[in-house]
Amino acid sequence: MADPTPMxxxxxxxxxxxxxxAALGILGALAVTAAMLDGAxxxxxxxxxxxxxxxxxxPFGEAARLMRQRRRTTVEADRLLWRLGGAGLLVVxxxxxxxxxxxxWTIFDLDVGVMWFNAMDVMVWALVWxxxxxxxxxxxxxxxxxxxxxxLGYELPLMFALVAPAIAAETLNVRAVAAAQEGLWFAxxxxxxxxxxxxxxxxxxVWGPFAPAxxxxxxxxxxxxxxxxxxxxxxxGRYALLAAGAAFAVPMFLGGGAGPxxxxxxxxxxxxxxxxxxxxxxxxxxxxxxxDKFMEVGWMLLLPAVLLQDxxxxxxxxxxx
Amino acid sequence: MDHEGHEGHEGxxxxxHEGxxxxxHEGxxxxxHEGxxxxxHEGxxxxxHEGxxxxxHEGxxxxxHEGxxxxxHEGxxxxxxxxxxxxIPLAEGGEDRDGLEMDVLQVRLGPVLRYWPAGLxxxxxxxxxxxxxxxxxLVDGRARQDDEVVGPARGIDNIASLLALAGWDDAxxxxxxxxxxxxxxxxxxxxxxxxxxxxxxxxxRTLRWxxxxxxxxxxxxxHARGLPADAVGDTYDRLIGMLDRAVxxxxxxxxxxTGTRPNDAGRTLSTDHLAHLVTGxxxxxxxxxxxxxxIHELLAGQAEHEVSHG
Numbered sequence: 001m002a003d004p005t006p007m008x009x010x011x012x013x014x015x016x017x018x019x020x021x022a023a024l025g026i027l028g029a030l031a032v033t034a035a036m037l038d039g040a041x042x043x044x045x046x047x048x049x050x051x052x053x054x055x056x057x058x059p060f061g062e063a064a065r066l067m068r069q070r071r072r073t074t075v076e077a078d079r080l081l082w083r084l085g086g087a088g089l090l091v092v093x094x095x096x097x098x099x100x101x102x103x104x105w106t107i108f109d110l111d112v113g114v115m116w117f118n119a120m121d122v123m124v125w126a127l128v129w130x131x132x133x134x135x136x137x138x139x140x141x142x143x144x145x146x147x148x149x150x151x152l153g154y155e156l157p158l159m160f161a162l163v164a165p166a167i168a169a170e171t172l173n174v175r176a177v178a179a180a181q182e183g184l185w186f187a188x189x190x191x192x193x194x195x196x197x198x199x200x201x202x203x204x205x206v207w208g209p210f211a212p213a214x215x216x217x218x219x220x221x222x223x224x225x226x227x228x229x230x231x232x233x234x235x236x237g238r239y240a241l242l243a244a245g246a247a248f249a250v251p252m253f254l255g256g257g258a259g260p261x262x263x264x265x266x267x268x269x270x271x272x273x274x275x276x277x278x279x280x281x282x283x284x285x286x287x288x289x290x291x292d293k294f295m296e297v298g299w300m301l302l303l304p305a306v307l308l309q310d311x312x313x314x315x316x317x318x319x320x321x
Numbered sequence: 322m323d324h325e326g327h328e329g330h331e332g333x334x335x336x337x338h339e340g341x342x343x344x345x346h347e348g349x350x351x352x353x354h355e356g357x358x359x360x361x362h363e364g365x366x367x368x369x370h371e372g373x374x375x376x377x378h379e380g381x382x383x384x385x386h387e388g389x390x391x392x393x394h395e396g397x398x399x400x401x402x403x404x405x406x407x408x409i410p411l412a413e414g415g416e417d418r419d420g421l422e423m424d425v426l427q428v429r430l431g432p433v434l435r436y437w438p439a440g441l442x443x444x445x446x447x448x449x450x451x452x453x454x455x456x457x458x459l460v461d462g463r464a465r466q467d468d469e470v471v472g473p474a475r476g477i478d479n480i481a482s483l484l485a486l487a488g489w490d491d492a493x494x495x496x497x498x499x500x501x502x503x504x505x506x507x508x509x510x511x512x513x514x515x516x517x518x519x520x521x522x523x524x525x526r527t528l529r530w531x532x533x534x535x536x537x538x539x540x541x542x543x544h545a546r547g548l549p550a551d552a553v554g555d556t557y558d559r560l561i562g563m564l565d566r567a568v569x570x571x572x573x574x575x576x577x578x579t580g581t582r583p584n585d586a587g588r589t590l591s592t593d594h595l596a597h598l599v600t601g602x603x604x605x606x607x608x609x610x611x612x613x614x615x616i617h618e619l620l621a622g623q624a625e626h627e628v629s630h631g
Binding site for chain 2 (some may be wrong): 041042045046138139142145146209211212215216217218219283284285286287288289290292293
């Protein structure tokens with residue numbers, strides 16, 4: 001379909017490219033919010049702060065520490081690929097949010113926005129792997145392996161979870177998916193897809209139970225050798241991915257900007273922050289899913305469950321039309 | 322026990338020998354207690370780092386030079402020479418478990434590593450992330466009988482290590498806080514706290530799913546390897562056992578019963594037996610298993626002499 005503003009009647013404005021800077025700002029603010037919340041929760045759990053600053057200000061202390069930390073390097077590191085991997089997460093997160101409509105504004109109104117998001121999250125595979133591989137160190141290499149093992153477990157369920165809203169809305173355009181939820185959010189009648197999607201977000205952010213790729217048990221894994229600014233960018237990338245994943249869930253599952261009183265853009269932000277808070281909190285509740293064991297869950301439990309969900313959604317979609 | 326076969330050694334690995342314990346040892350001891358838990362500290366990052374990854378690669382500093390030399394040679398000799406980019410020999414292949422050839426990496430774990438028994442060095446041969454061969458030794462192998470750490474604090478510290486390695490930061494932080502409480506004189510609060518931690522850990526199905534079946538040891542296994550009777554079971558059983566002992570230990574301490582120190586009974590292990598326990602496991606699982614053994618003191622084993630020069 002060549003027409004850039006197809007079918008549905010919901011008003012949408014594709015903003016000038018310069019506004020991408022503003023989108024980056026919002027993404028950054030969300031990532032910082034998530035980091036502050038994580039710091040606050042860590043302080044409440046009695047964890048020792050990582051420096052002189054604890055609690056919600058911890059991310060700032062950490063950032064300051066990392067910015068003046070001298071950059072270490074390893075012998076015969078593949079620096080180009082290593083840096084690409086570490087910095088790429090932030091780029092991917094930024095590219096993800098380009099298709100998320102903020103109320104009536106969006107940067108790209110792609111006909112295949114859902115696939116765009118999916119393509120971006122698959123890039124994380126390469127990036128984390130490169131981060132682990134590029135350093136030329138055993139522990140980070142093991143971290144890279146472990147991420148791929150997790151990836152085999154989570155990626156297919158995540159893809160099929162994204163399929164469900166697309167089937168129901170009969171489009172891959174993100175704005176149209178959001179508009180199709182008039183009256184009833186997809187999260188309500190396709191809960192399995194929603195939950196699997198959230199697991200996927202945690203997974204591609206190397207977050208919480210999906211953190212073994214950078215786990216303590218392999219001495220930091222993929223990020224073991226990252227230091228200074230490289231480390232800061234990597235961590236910022238993880239938070240940004242988490243924020244982007246939460247933001248994308250809003251048009252896909254939570255009705256986009258729909259809501260009483262507040263304007264659309266505000267509802268998008270409120271829903272994003274709420275979801276982000278849940279994801280941050282989740283990390284504290286669960287121990288790691290060991291990759292060797294999670295593979296079984298992904299294939300034996302999540303994949304059939306989400307396929308069944310797709311079937312149900314497809315039957316309902318056919319029956320309605 | 323470690324007096325045999327020590328002719329060639331000066332000081333370093335010697336059994337009963339004062340001298341050494343102050344320099345290297347102090348640093349380590351601190352590591353396991355305080356520094357180690359604060360992962361984000363700069364100093365610590367380094368500690369873990371050096372011990373593990375770089376320790377084995379001497380000559381790192383000459384990276385640039387050696388790299389150049391070697392490249393030049395390689396071209397001329399058509400790869401006849403042993404190739405070692407940057408001064409590090411390339412990994413050599415070895416038969417994997419499934420019969421395919423796979424690179425063997427030599428990785429040294431310890432002696433200073435987060436959530437790791439202080440002073441323990443494990444020289445591992447890795448294929449992928451599976452330990453195919455391991456040799457354990459102890460830096461400054463003297464069991465410290467005069468340890469001033471009292472009561473159940475050390476056991477709780479080990480619980481914190483295992484929980485942290487299992488990726489459960491929150492519970493690990495709680496365990497560390499309880500350990501600190503238990504170290505304070507006249508503690509009354511630690512009892513209820515450690516009981517609450519035990520309930521929380523037992524409630525977690527994810528943790529049980531994750532640790533169940535990891536290095537299950539039968540009675541005979543434990544006996545043959547010189548492990549205490551409570552090491553029987555899998556890693557999850559051992560974690561629950563550690564918690565039970567901590568609860569009992571805190572209760573005993575609170576009752577003023579400092580003489581028996583139930584927590585410390587029979588918890589000295591010889592490094593001889595550790596290598597067998599981790600062979601065949603992947604790196605992360607091996608660390609979980611080691612942490613689950615609730616090691617308070619390590620004794621340098623007989624095998625130490627042969628491997629330390631290997």
